[in-house]
Amino acid sequence: MAHNTGPVLELAGLSRSFVSREGVLRRRERIVRAVSGVDLAVAPGETLGLVGESGCGKSTLARMAIGLLPPSAGTVRLGGLDPWDGASAVRKRLPRLAQMIFQDPYSSLNPRLPVGWTVAEGLRAAGGLSASQRRERVAELLAQVGLAPEHARRFPHQFSGGQRQRVAIARALALAPELIVCDEPVSALDVSVQAQVINLLADLKARHGLAYLFISHDLAVVGHLSDRVAVMYLGRIVELAAADALYARAAHPYTKALLAAVPGLDPGRRRPAALAGETPSPAAVPSGCAFHPRCDLAEPRCAAQSPALTEIAPGHFARCLRLI
Amino acid sequence: MGQTLLRVEGLSTVFATPTGPLTAVDGVDLTVSRGEVVAVVGESGCGKTMLALSILGLVPPPGRIVSGRAALGGVDVLALPESRRRQVRGKRAAMIFQEPMTALNPVLTIGEQVAEPLRVHAGASRRESLAAAEAMLARVGLPDPGRQLGSYPHELSGGQRQRVMIAMALMLGPELLIADEPTTALDVTVQGQILALMLDLARDAGTAILLVTHNLGVVAQTADRVAVMYAGRLVEEARVDTFFQGPAHPYSRGLLASLPRLDDPGRRLTPIPGTVPSLSALPTGCHFHPRCGEAFAPCADNAPPLFELPGGGQARCWLHGA
Numbered sequence: 099m100a101h102n103t104g105p106v107l108e109l110a111g112l113s114r115s116f117v118s119r120e121g122v123l124r125r126r127e128r129i130v131r132a133v134s135g136v137d138l139a140v141a142p143g144e145t146l147g148l149v150g151e152s153g154c155g156k157s158t159l160a161r162m163a164i165g166l167l168p169p170s171a172g173t174v175r176l177g178g179l180d181p182w183d184g185a186s187a188v189r190k191r192l193p194r195l196a197q198m199i200f201q202d203p204y205s206s207l208n209p210r211l212p213v214g215w216t217v218a219e220g221l222r223a224a225g226g227l228s229a230s231q232r233r234e235r236v237a238e239l240l241a242q243v244g245l246a247p248e249h250a251r252r253f254p255h256q257f258s259g260g261q262r263q264r265v266a267i268a269r270a271l272a273l274a275p276e277l278i279v280c281d282e283p284v285s286a287l288d289v290s291v292q293a294q295v296i297n298l299l300a301d302l303k304a305r306h307g308l309a310y311l312f313i314s315h316d317l318a319v320v321g322h323l324s325d326r327v328a329v330m331y332l333g334r335i336v337e338l339a340a341a342d343a344l345y346a347r348a349a350h351p352y353t354k355a356l357l358a359a360v361p362g363l364d365p366g367r368r369r370p371a372a373l374a375g376e377t378p379s380p381a382a383v384p385s386g387c388a389f390h391p392r393c394d395l396a397e398p399r400c401a402a403q404s405p406a407l408t409e410i411a412p413g414h415f416a417r418c419l420r421l422i
Numbered sequence: 423m424g425q426t427l428l429r430v431e432g433l434s435t436v437f438a439t440p441t442g443p444l445t446a447v448d449g450v451d452l453t454v455s456r457g458e459v460v461a462v463v464g465e466s467g468c469g470k471t472m473l474a475l476s477i478l479g480l481v482p483p484p485g486r487i488v489s490g491r492a493a494l495g496g497v498d499v500l501a502l503p504e505s506r507r508r509q510v511r512g513k514r515a516a517m518i519f520q521e522p523m524t525a526l527n528p529v530l531t532i533g534e535q536v537a538e539p540l541r542v543h544a545g546a547s548r549r550e551s552l553a554a555a556e557a558m559l560a561r562v563g564l565p566d567p568g569r570q571l572g573s574y575p576h577e578l579s580g581g582q583r584q585r586v587m588i589a590m591a592l593m594l595g596p597e598l599l600i601a602d603e604p605t606t607a608l609d610v611t612v613q614g615q616i617l618a619l620m621l622d623l624a625r626d627a628g629t630a631i632l633l634v635t636h637n638l639g640v641v642a643q644t645a646d647r648v649a650v651m652y653a654g655r656l657v658e659e660a661r662v663d664t665f666f667q668g669p670a671h672p673y674s675r676g677l678l679a680s681l682p683r684l685d686d687p688g689r690r691l692t693p694i695p696g697t698v699p700s701l702s703a704l705p706t707g708c709h710f711h712p713r714c715g716e717a718f719a720p721c722a723d724n725a726p727p728l729f730e731l732p733g734g735g736q737a738r739c740w741l742h743g744a
Contacts, residue, residue, distance in 0.1 A: 151611065290677060376611075
């Protein structure tokens with residue numbers, strides 16, 4: 099880790115479009131702009147939260163960040179390396195730079211293999227350890243995520259959802275990466291178990307100096323774990339700030355609406371619905387500011403001009419014409 | 423609150439499995455007054471959905487209601503023959519589900535489906551019922567309701583489909599609406615709209631709501647009273663304001679302490695240790711005792727009854743025993 103002083107992850111002008119075929123004969127083609135011109139950087143040891151509603155492009159962004167999906171435009175740099183470089187030295191280095199955990203650990207673990215085998219997968223591919231050293235390392239990894247060494251011999255179906263997510267985390271940790279991209283890692287878990295996994299992720303970060311790109315639709319979970327938070331709407335980052343600043347002084351009307359929509363735990367303070375309408379399809383992104391049709395503060399210029407992500411206070415960025 | 427509308431007593435639902443019977447709902451008592459919103463909250467597998475289905479006699483096989491009654495306006499729905507029960511489900515009680523796509527018929531238009539209750543249960547003509555459906559779709563805020571009468575479910579967004587489900591459910595002005603995780607599949611900004619809509623329409627019509635959810639925020643924002651379920655049993659029942667000031671059951675307290683909160687982001691979460699037990703391997707005594715930080719002598723061997731709490735409400739916990 100010592101040799102890398104720059105960001106562990108740097109996204110510049112990152113965009114991704116898909117062609118969607120529609121109509122009965124699937125002849126009508128529409129371009130879906132899932133991610134548009136995203137610039138983001140994650141520093142070593144930092145947790146960058148990424149929030150947004152379904153279809154905002156956050157999972158597409160995650161897959162590009164880890165090198166699972168090639169961008170249509172823009173660049174990804176993991177520890178300064180381009181995951182699409184193709185050089186074998188880069189390919190060997192990538193698994194030690196970044197790993198990923200997913201929402202549903204059941205579909206990301208091989209049901210036919212004991213979990214110890216899955217956790218050791220990266221170690222085997224990287225080479226350099228004997229079988230007994232690997233077994234030892236697997237036991238150590240399982241202990242770090244709160245499982246016992248004998249769990250290595252069990253199969254995924256023998257675990258609860260929370261335990262399976264622990265196994266997925268152990269696998270992600272195996273090669274001691276600098277960054278873990280977490281895509282809705284606790285969304286499928288019950289509240290009581292979700293808290294266990296959130297605490298585990300916080301502890302592992304403190305112990306290993308890990309950086310996370312933490313993606314979720316749940317603002318409370320993201321706020322709890324993140325140093326900085328980026329808010330996405332229809333493929334674009336609309337606000338980016340330190341977590342405490344974002345939650346205390348949200349500037350973008352969408353962020354404000356999102357925060358106001360989270361049902362609070364105080365029955366004495368019941369709030370009206372925060373936002374009218376629904377998110378448009380990413381295949382039909384509105385002109386100008388993509389949020390303008392739902393925005394209470396929209397002016398005529400908002401439909402015509404597309405605002406840039408602008409620094410409105412030190413370290414606090416927002417994409418809104420009214421804030422510039 | 424007013425007069426009792428729904429009185430559930432000793433309701434138990436059991437599933438026959440090759441490895442033996444599983445008790446999904448275990449002797450639940452619950453009342454809902456006219457016009458009241460009661461939330462049933464709990465984690466997956468706690469029996470909250472099965473309770474909701476049991477109340478209307480909709481338990482899917484191999485499940486079976488083995489005991490108890492569910493009286494709606496004094497009539498035990500579960501003792502009625504299926505034909506009469508169907509009438510109750512159409513007119514006096516209605517249900518909406520988490521995923522409207524699976525509850526709507528994909529090959530019938532929205533108009534036909536929303537109008538159907540009026541034709542079947544009130545004998546309205548096609549023209550009358552479609553006019554009433556259009557008026558109802560307008561009330562649930564579906565844009566361009568006249569045109570949407572001819573749309574099919576797949577042409578609508580998730581939020582719009584849930585609006586259609588609410589329109590269908592409220593078509594005959596039921597006394598009770600059972601809503602099972604109605605907003606769980608929706609984005610948070612749409613969730614707020616749908617909950618507000620459901621509450622407004624129900625309040626206008628004097629309809630009571632039994633809201634099944636896993637989301638304590640939704641409970642706080644919508645309900646008058648809350649019933650917490652754990653491993654098939656109702657473990658706490660309270661008014662929502664007293665509950666959120668300080669719940670009585672250690673499981674309820676654990677749930678609240680597990681939640682990350684927007685207003686206190688730095689706080690370390692206090693999870694409940696362990697996991698929700700499987701119905702096939704329920705702990706003896708109080709089902710929660712192996713995960714409970716406050717368990718003491720009687721908890722492992724003796725299942726506690728529901729104790730009345732001094733400030734109102736009830737908790738199934740020996741800590742509150744005399």
